[in-house]
Amino acid sequence: MSDNVTPFIDFLDSVVPMTKEGKAFMKSRLFTLSLGKGEYAYEIGSVCHRIGFVTDGVLRVVQLNEDGSEYTKYFINEGHFSVDLESFSSGLPSQEYQEALTPCRMIVMTKEMAEVFHTHVEGFSRAVSILTERALLEKIKIKSEMFTDDAPTRYEKLLERNPSIIQRVPLQVISSYLGVNQATLSRIRKQLR
Amino acid sequence: MSDNVTPFIDFLDSVVPMTKEGKAFMKSRLFTLSLGKGEYAYEIGSVCHRIGFVTDGVLRVVQLNEDGSEYTKYFINEGHFSVDLESFSSGLPSQEYQEALTPCRMIVMTKEMAEVFHTHVEGFSRAVSILTERALLEKIKIKSEMFTDDAPTRYEKLLERNPSIIQRVPLQVISSYLGVNQATLSRIRKQLR
DNA sequence: AGCCGTTTTTGACAAATGTCAAAAATTACC
């Protein structure tokens, strides 16, 4: 059960229906990976050569600012992908890292697998296109919203959209994601009671 | 010359090399479109059913906030695409509109054309995937950066990245893009002299 | 239960940005 890769296959299948053969082909190659709290899915400077479909846990994508401070670009939780698309596609070193905020489990597809799937699994390419577009559009939407909203609204929207994050992630990380000072976020939270 | 569609074809060809036949196939179908200053590429509530490759001019993508105020999500200038990908892919009504800030010219590919190209032009699908990913990643990158920077830095980066925008676009629009009050932006600009 | 390290809250104050309205500058148009 712990190395069950079907959730990922089911997910792809729900986007673009696949043949039994295609699914079996993928099933025999995919594998699962566990990360302990605080471990990295990949690091700055290394090339991201795999995509993880997260089935348990939360990760955060972290970018380093020029002044050395860290910024949480976004969170990844169940049903979403752990990958640095930029590095994955280009083969260039990653400019970000991903840290498991809780113990995580993901179904892993390496770059080599993906290349094989593209030619051997009908519908795979199309599913990837659709999912990539969908994921990136969602991120743009969220970032755009955050831009027009003030800090309390940003916090409330995160709470609505992703209540489990608030429970599982320390305040200092959330504040970095919301672009608000930690003390300010603490006060905002106080207001909302 | 004014209805020359080759810039778009050359652009695709530079991403994924195409056959002579493929290029001729597209060339005979694509057409150009001109927009006067203030005209819309598409409107809120309508479905976006075409992609425009902008060869001249600047457009802005505008989102309406709940309070009725407008927010400039981003600018589109020469060499970039005028499209609401969300509406284009889903067929659902658009939640944004695009306004020509200057007279614009673009090479247009309709959704119907795109569907035909997918099956008749080798490499087309792959080029589209690559370009989509590239464009969306760029937008995420810009938005993320804007999030960690303060207002003067945001202005300076826009100036670096896109000096022509500053010349061609009124201050009030830029301020909406930068997420800064217009008066504040005016003062920032004063500082930087 | 009690200790230690970490996280969160709080206070006092500083800095940045927003708001509103009027003046100045610029642009468009007859």
Added chain:
DNA sequence: GGTAATTTTTGACATTTGTCAAAAACGGCT
């Protein structure tokens, strides 16, 4: 070339958010 309309700048002030440091609360561990 002059006038109206639009855009930008400026002033005075309010509000929001940041900073820093200390206190309080929390969590893990033995």
